[in-house]
Amino acid sequence: MKTFIAILLIALSSSALADGRKLAVPDNPLWQTECGSCHMAYPPQLLTAANWRQMMKGLDSHFGANATLDAKEGVEILAFLERYAARDQRYSANTQRITDTAWFQREHRELSNSVWTHAKVKSRANCTACHVTAERGDWSEHSIRMPDGRRWE
Amino acid sequence: MTAKKIGVAILFIVGAGIAYAETPSSLIAGYTAEASRATPGFAPSAERGQSVFMRKWGVSKTMPSCATCHNDQPTAEGKHVVTSKRIAPLSPAVNQKRFTDLAKVEKWFGRNCKEVVGRECSAAEKADFIQFVSKGSQI
Numbered sequence: 401m402k403t404f405i406a407i408l409l410i411a412l413s414s415s416a417l418a419d420g421r422k423l424a425v426p427d428n429p430l431w432q433t434e435c436g437s438c439h440m441a442y443p444p445q446l447l448t449a450a451n452w453r454q455m456m457k458g459l460d461s462h463f464g465a466n467a468t469l470d471a472k473e474g475v476e477i478l479a480f481l482e483r484y485a486a487r488d489q490r491y492s493a494n495t496q497r498i499t500d501t502a503w504f505q506r507e508h509r510e511l512s513n514s515v516w517t518h519a520k521v522k523s524r525a526n527c528t529a530c531h532v533t534a535e536r537g538d539w540s541e542h543s544i545r546m547p548d549g550r551r552w553e
Numbered sequence: 554m555t556a557k558k559i560g561v562a563i564l565f566i567v568g569a570g571i572a573y574a575e576t577p578s579s580l581i582a583g584y585t586a587e588a589s590r591a592t593p594g595f596a597p598s599a600e601r602g603q604s605v606f607m608r609k610w611g612v613s614k615t616m617p618s619c620a621t622c623h624n625d626q627p628t629a630e631g632k633h634v635v636t637s638k639r640i641a642p643l644s645p646a647v648n649q650k651r652f653t654d655l656a657k658v659e660k661w662f663g664r665n666c667k668e669v670v671g672r673e674c675s676a677a678e679k680a681d682f683i684q685f686v687s688k689g690s691q692i
Contacts, residue, residue, distance in 0.1 A: 439636040463636065464615065466664040526637050 424537045425484050431477050434469060440528050440535050444484035446501070448492045452481040455496045463497075499524040520547040577645045577652040577687045584683070587676035589615060595677055602685025603692050605678050612671035619682075620626030627686040 421444040435441045444452070456478045459467040469477065486492070493500035504524075515521065522528040528534050530552075533543040544552040575583075581597055588595040599662065606627070609617040616634055623640060624631040628647045631640035645651040652658055666674040674682070685692075 438633055439638050466668050468664060522637055523635070529637070 423539050425480075428480050430473060431480050432475060434473060438465060438467070439525065442498055442527070444481045445486055446491055446498045446503070447481075447486060447496065448489070449482040449485040451492055451496050452478060452485055456481070490520065497525070518547040568681070575658075576652055577683055579647050580652050580655065580658060581680050581687075583655075584632050584680035586674045588680055592677065595680075595685040597677075597680040599681070599685040601678075601692055602683070605682050606685055610670050613668055616669050619665065621669075621688050626691065628689050632655070644686045644689045645689060652683055665686035 423445055425444060432441050447455075455462070456474055459469060459474070460468050488503075490503040490506075491498075498504055508524075516524055518529075530544050530546060531539050532545050533539075541552060546552060585595060585597055606619045606623070607625070611617065621634050622631050623643045627644040628642050630642055632638070633640060641650075642648045643651060646652075661677055662674050666672065666678075
């Protein structure tokens with residue numbers, strides 16, 4: 401019985417994460433500025449600590465961009481990312497792309513291929529093209545606007 | 554001056570220092586001094602700065618020029634060419650936060666020059682660049 405409840409709790413907590421309400425983090429101006437200048441500051445919860453460590457080692461060639469930090473900034477930001485990182489392997493990708501994780505693929509499985517290449521989206525990593533309130537921490541489904549302007553029903 | 558007044562004055566200076574440690578002109582002056590050591594008599598030129606800004610350097614296919622992300626008009630909003638994120642105008646004529654923090658300016662010259670120009674920008678190029686974007690329009 402106890403194991404059953406434990407399993408149920410784990411199942412409930414991971415679906416609560418999937419519904420996007422658990423993606424908030426406390427204010428961290430350094431992370432917000434440094435990791436939010438070229439794209440939105442992606443929630444630390446969406447990759448594992450091992451993924452973040454790997455990424456932070458190669459900021460000089462970061463997905464085709466030069467995102468180098470000084471050593472002190474790098475250490476502080478990595479500590480923050482690790483602290484809120486996912487523990488579940490569904491949030492892991494050896495490319496260090498959130499968009500390559502099993503979680504992301506499953507969550508977005510109902511989207512058609514053409515929507516990702518839409519001129520207003522261009523990249524799957526352009527979360528805020530659809531999740532228009534995500535930078536305020538609101539990822540909820542009713543706040544989604546598809547590139548054609550429609551809501552997601 | 555009483556000790557209290559001196560205290561207030563110091564606080565004021567420190568406070569102002571945090572808000573605007575540098576200004577576009579103090580940065581131009583600093584880079585000009587550095588450039589003058591290699592090129593005596595160096596004077597910053599907005600015209601040369603414009604060509605740093607507009608030139609297609611032929612190093613990166615996705616980011617051929619500074620204007621690729623910062624817009625042809627530095628007073629207008631730019632857009633990151635890969636991520637589509639909006640970038641606030643680079644010109645201090647319309648965006649007072651620009652060129653007020655040496656560490657930030659050095660960080661981005663460092664990253665963007667390596668990507669676009671394929672090397673560090675020189676002190677002379679940096680002085681010219683700030684001179685140009687501060688003008689607020691194309692020449």
